[in-house]
Amino acid sequence: MPAFQALIDGYHRFRAGPWREQRLRYDALATAQAPRVMVIACSDSRVDPTRVFDAAPGEMFVLRNIANLVPPLDPTLAQSSVAAALEYAVLILKVDYVIVFGHARCGGIEASLSGAYRSPGAGEGDFIQRWMGLIAPVRDRVLEAVGSNPDIDPQPVLERASIRQSIANLRTYPFVREAEAAGRLRLAGAIFDIADGRLLLLDSESGAFSAVPAPS
Numbered sequence: 001m002p003a004f005q006a007l008i009d010g011y012h013r014f015r016a017g018p019w020r021e022q023r024l025r026y027d028a029l030a031t032a033q034a035p036r037v038m039v040i041a042c043s044d045s046r047v048d049p050t051r052v053f054d055a056a057p058g059e060m061f062v063l064r065n066i067a068n069l070v071p072p073l074d075p076t077l078a079q080s081s082v083a084a085a086l087e088y089a090v091l092i093l094k095v096d097y098v099i100v101f102g103h104a105r106c107g108g109i110e111a112s113l114s115g116a117y118r119s120p121g122a123g124e125g126d127f128i129q130r131w132m133g134l135i136a137p138v139r140d141r142v143l144e145a146v147g148s149n150p151d152i153d154p155q156p157v158l159e160r161a162s163i164r165q166s167i168a169n170l171r172t173y174p175f176v177r178e179a180e181a182a183g184r185l186r187l188a189g190a191i192f193d194i195a196d197g198r199l200l201l202l203d204s205e206s207g208a209f210s211a212v213p214a215p216s
């Protein structure tokens, strides 16, 4: 299997390179981690947040799922990977920031807009559409606002609106609300544009995204 052999080859490069170069860091990380930042990113293979932010091992607590969504608190849900990771980051690691990190040309957002996406083999379950149902009301509002204007592409509009919604959903978790109110935690939103490498940050006051100036 060439794909699996590529993993083993990568492991060999890692052990010969970064592992040796950062041996002291890995030794220190062997017993504990103390990242200051949690990033909620898309599973998309092109937008690894540790690459985009050039983070070293131990610096970033990462949760990834389709379209970097945060569901609102649901006390009836027995298991939630998002809630468990969030609780660990905020209450145990006591991170300073939770960042919802979206990206341009997100397939999950595209699926939400098309509403017709079907995974081959997913059968009756249709897990992607059910998951993207989390932002169906946001999508409907975006489509209504965009209306019949052919000059507006709803995809980037929904990518931004979805991040704003996920940040609002973060605040439905009492421990997030309390940490933010106490000044121990800040919530942020960002978008990475795969095509041109731009990073956009959400202005919490205006709700707008603006580009971080690129290094000269």
Ligand SMILES: [Zn+2]
Binding pocket: 042, 043, 044, 066, 067, 068, 103, 105, 106, 107, 108, 109
């Ligand atoms: Zn995506």
